[in-house]
Amino acid sequence: MKKTLICLKVNNKEYEVAVEPNKTLADLIRYDLGLTGTKKGCDMGECGSCTVILDGKPVNSCLVLALQAADREIQTVEGLESEEGLHPLQEAFVEHGAIQCGFCTSGMLLSAKDLLEKKPNPDEAEIRRAISGNLCRCTGYQKIVEAIGSAGERMTEKGGKS
Amino acid sequence: MVLPKFQYHEPKNLGEACEIIAGLKENARPLAGGTDLLVNMKKGSISPKHVISLSKLEELKVLGIKNKHLNIGSCVTAAELAESTIVQHDFGALCAGAGNLGSPLIRNLATIGGNLISARPAADLPPSLMAYGGKAVLVKKGGQRSVDLKAFFKGLGETVAEPDEILSHIHLDMPPSYSGGGYMKLGKRNALEISIVNVAAFIALDSPDGAIRDVRIVLGSVGPVPLRAENAEKTLKGEVPGPSLFIKAGEAASRECKPIDDFRGSAWYRREMVAELTRRALTMAFIEAKARELRRWK
Numbered sequence: 001m002k003k004t005l006i007c008l009k010v011n012n013k014e015y016e017v018a019v020e021p022n023k024t025l026a027d028l029i030r031y032d033l034g035l036t037g038t039k040k041g042c043d044m045g046e047c048g049s050c051t052v053i054l055d056g057k058p059v060n061s062c063l064v065l066a067l068q069a070a071d072r073e074i075q076t077v078e079g080l081e082s083e084e085g086l087h088p089l090q091e092a093f094v095e096h097g098a099i100q101c102g103f104c105t106s107g108m109l110l111s112a113k114d115l116l117e118k119k120p121n122p123d124e125a126e127i128r129r130a131i132s133g134n135l136c137r138c139t140g141y142q143k144i145v146e147a148i149g150s151a152g153e154r155m156t157e158k159g160g161k162s
Numbered sequence: 163m164v165l166p167k168f169q170y171h172e173p174k175n176l177g178e179a180c181e182i183i184a185g186l187k188e189n190a191r192p193l194a195g196g197t198d199l200l201v202n203m204k205k206g207s208i209s210p211k212h213v214i215s216l217s218k219l220e221e222l223k224v225l226g227i228k229n230k231h232l233n234i235g236s237c238v239t240a241a242e243l244a245e246s247t248i249v250q251h252d253f254g255a256l257c258a259g260a261g262n263l264g265s266p267l268i269r270n271l272a273t274i275g276g277n278l279i280s281a282r283p284a285a286d287l288p289p290s291l292m293a294y295g296g297k298a299v300l301v302k303k304g305g306q307r308s309v310d311l312k313a314f315f316k317g318l319g320e321t322v323a324e325p326d327e328i329l330s331h332i333h334l335d336m337p338p339s340y341s342g343g344g345y346m347k348l349g350k351r352n353a354l355e356i357s358i359v360n361v362a363a364f365i366a367l368d369s370p371d372g373a374i375r376d377v378r379i380v381l382g383s384v385g386p387v388p389l390r391a392e393n394a395e396k397t398l399k400g401e402v403p404g405p406s407l408f409i410k411a412g413e414a415a416s417r418e419c420k421p422i423d424d425f426r427g428s429a430w431y432r433r434e435m436v437a438e439l440t441r442r443a444l445t446m447a448f449i450e451a452k453a454r455e456l457r458r459w460k
Contacts, residue, residue, distance in 0.1 A: 133265025
């Protein structure tokens with residue numbers, strides 16, 4: 001299969017990669033770029049472990065072709081941390097014990113980040129709806145929901161830093 | 163899971179896309195959101211030799227009023243529909259369908275065109291689009307046609323779209339005064355759910371407290387294609403809306419559908435739920451008709 005050279009920006013870093021048409025964005029991120037924070041669970045768009053933010057919107061990267069990501073901006077869980085340290089959401093997940101096996105965590109964080117950007121002080125129902133495409137098979141939802149709520153509060157106090 | 167091999171095309175405009183598909187026909191599949199096509203390709207149920215991405219076709223991403231109808235490009239996503247003010251205010255049933263589709267992650271990818279072309283019996287958008295009397299515009303090299311959505315679905319996964327045609331737009335007439343729509347979906351969970359039964363209803367009244375002038379009820383998940391409940395519609399036409407009338411219409415809808423038993427629910431249960439969901443969808447439509455009038459005078 002003929003490979004095509006594409007450019008894309010992942011976590012503010014430019015990449016140039018040659019990809020086959022049948023490669024998904026999830027595989028490109030994990031195997032070509034080595035960013036293994038993005039997980040692959042069902043590979044069918046149902047579990048949300050492959051969630052990335054594509055041009056500002058969280059999507060299942062297993063349902064996007066790598067070629068479709070050409071010239072677009074992607075954020076993965078590796079892009080959450082800044083020079084100042086962990087993202088408030090990551091801090092809150094650690095403090096609330098919202099991580100068990102960790103497989104769903106990167107997707108949960110990115111869906112939550114999108115929610116808090118749209119709605120800094122979500123109620124519980126809004127949080128549950130926002131992460132409804134991310135499955136946690138350890139069933140640690142309660143602590144995840146609490147962590148997202150507390151991160152929202154913390155970010156509002158800090159003046160909406162995300 | 164590995165996607166089968168295929169050749170990828172990325173036309174820059176609709177004309178170019180039609181040109182490519184005209185030469186490939188059955189060997190090619192247009193790719194919109196990918197939430198059905200790529201899953202089916204991974205499962206191996208289809209393996210087109212050519213995939214034509216529609217993602218660069220800006221003309222298919224429009225959403226706005228044009229000549230007194232709502233013009234929706236086929237690549238508008240479910241999330242964009244659910245967040246659109248026009249859809250929220252004037253097409254409540256469509257807004258509810260789009261806001262309930264899949265999950266937030268899926269809604270950012272899945273498109274209205276894909277939801278129609280996939281023609282799944284339990285799909286979230288077809289009942290509402292049919293209840294609003296929607297039309298699909300199919301474009302091919304050297305021509306285009308408009309098809310009433312009532313005649314669009316042929317069977318499970320089958321539509322009237324020919325292999326060389328691309329679904330480009332969906333047109334919905336702007337709902338008249340004193341009219342509204344409602345959508346009800348029954349599933350076992352709130353996200354990533356395939357409906358057990360889904361119902362959309364649209365009613366238009368003569369005057370704020372008048373009789374029902376026009377009505378459309380569409381039942382999903384009770385047959386291979388969405389079903390217009392025409393007997394139920396007949397019980398409503400010309401009558402003054404109210405709770406007892408809506409119960410009667412629900413019972414009529416329940417009698418005219420022929421659902422099957424499967425692991426999601428028995429045929430008996432589905433029929434019972436058609437009666438109740440039809441009643442609720444009609445009630446929602448009636449409430450929306452009142453709410454739209456209030457907004458108009460504000």
